[in-house]
Amino acid sequence: MLWRMLLQSWRKNIRRKSLAVLTVFLAAGLISALLAVSIDIGDKMARELKSYGANILIEPAGQAALPQLFGQRGAPLSGQDLLDQSELPSIKDIFWRNNIVGFAPLLNGEVTVNGVTVPVLGTFFSQAVDVPDEPDFHTGQRIISPYWRVNGAYPAEPQAPGEAAQALIGQQLAQRSGWKIGDSLVLEGAHGRQSVRISGVLASGGDEEGRLVMPLAVVQRLMGLPGKVQAVRVSALTVPENDLSRRARDNLEGLSAEEYDRWYCTAFVSSIAHQLEEAISGSAVHPIWQVAASEGVVIEKIQLLLAVVTLAALAASAMGIASLMTSTIMERAREIGLMKALGARQWQIMLLFYLEAVMSGALGGLLGCVAGWGLAKAIGLMLFGVPLSFAWVVVPCVMVIAMLIAVIGTWFPARRIAKLYPVEVLYGN
Secondary structure, three states, X not given: OHHHHHHHHXXXXXXXXXXXXXXXXXXXXXXXXXXXXXXXXXXXXXXXXXXXXOOEEEEEOOOOOOOOOOOOOOOOOOOOOOEEHHHHHHHHOOOOHHHEEEEEEXXXXXXXXXXXXXXXXXXXXXXEOOEOOEOOOEEOHHHHOOOOEEXXXXXXXXXOOOOOEEEEEEHHHHHHHOOOOOOEEEEEEOOEEEEXXXXXXXXXXXXXXXXEEEEHHHHHHHHOOOOEEOEEEEEEXXXXXXXXXXXXXXXXXXXXXXXXXHHHOXXXXXXXXXXXXXXXXXXXXXXXXXXXXXXXXXXXXXXXXHHHHHHHHHHHHXXXXXXXXXXXXXXXXXXXXXXXXXXXXXXXHHHHHHHHHHHHHHHHHHXXXXXXXXXXXXXXXXXXXOOOOOOOOHHHHHHHHHHHHHHHHHHHHHHHHOXXXXXXXXXXX
């Protein structure tokens, strides 16, 4: 009998039921899209925020401090500790190896050009590195420093046999010296001479603008430091800091074994830096907090915004359902009074309305999941140029939320059922 009454209710009130389904559908579509975005937006935003530059710096442990944030201006001092270039693949051999977007070694020095001292910087631009399980892995400044602006072309890497090396000239150095794209220079270093051709002008907003920037191997030859680097910039995908990561930063030894394992197995910038220090012998690894902290703040604010919009959608849809159900109850007052007069109990009548709401919520939620999948894909394409992946865990979550919206929206009108007296409503009062 109950299911027959439900079927008759849908047949006779198809317009209002459709409006209820539409209300839930709109809310469920928005909620499913926002949930899909919030699940996948962390990694997508972290990749977008890599335009800030590297967030981890590796330097020799014996080196007290670098005068500049990313390396020294002058040539390496006699006896100064250096890192072995052969250990660079170890950066991709840690627990969070898939979170390492890229890295670029640095080697600074000074050369003379026509008797004038010129600072130089050796680094990777887009260099192939032999990494296990990643046969086509390339890394360098083009990956970790997307904010670099090059007028011209990046130097060819590696250098073709018999050809002059190529170099970028910093914008400030170009203005001072008058050198331009296509000029050939003869560099005289402490341990050799090298001809280079300027392939582009670099604008980075940093110390690189006052230097010649060229492939690492060229500077190593000029400085007589084969296979050595002064520092390494690393760009890693990380999660925002929380209380655990801040405590680990202040006092790692103070963590319990369980807290240490949880911190070590979470992609905090501090835990990734710690693992890099374990992987590269003789190194000291420091997070660049200006970059890491800003990434976390941006991601947290975006996720908070998504949560606020989701709650607003829940509230609006619940109020819409409440309005529809209230008007439905008023229209069906005689029917409710007749059911009470025939002996129907209060809970049986309320169950009927709750089941109608659950059916509307289930249908609207299912359609909303499909719409939310398409909306999430569209949001990903508009914001990031690639579609966001839709996590299937969103479907049961949205279905439950949609039915809860319908039930919560029905709760207030259902209370009014208890106040209807059969005698009054059957007489039209």
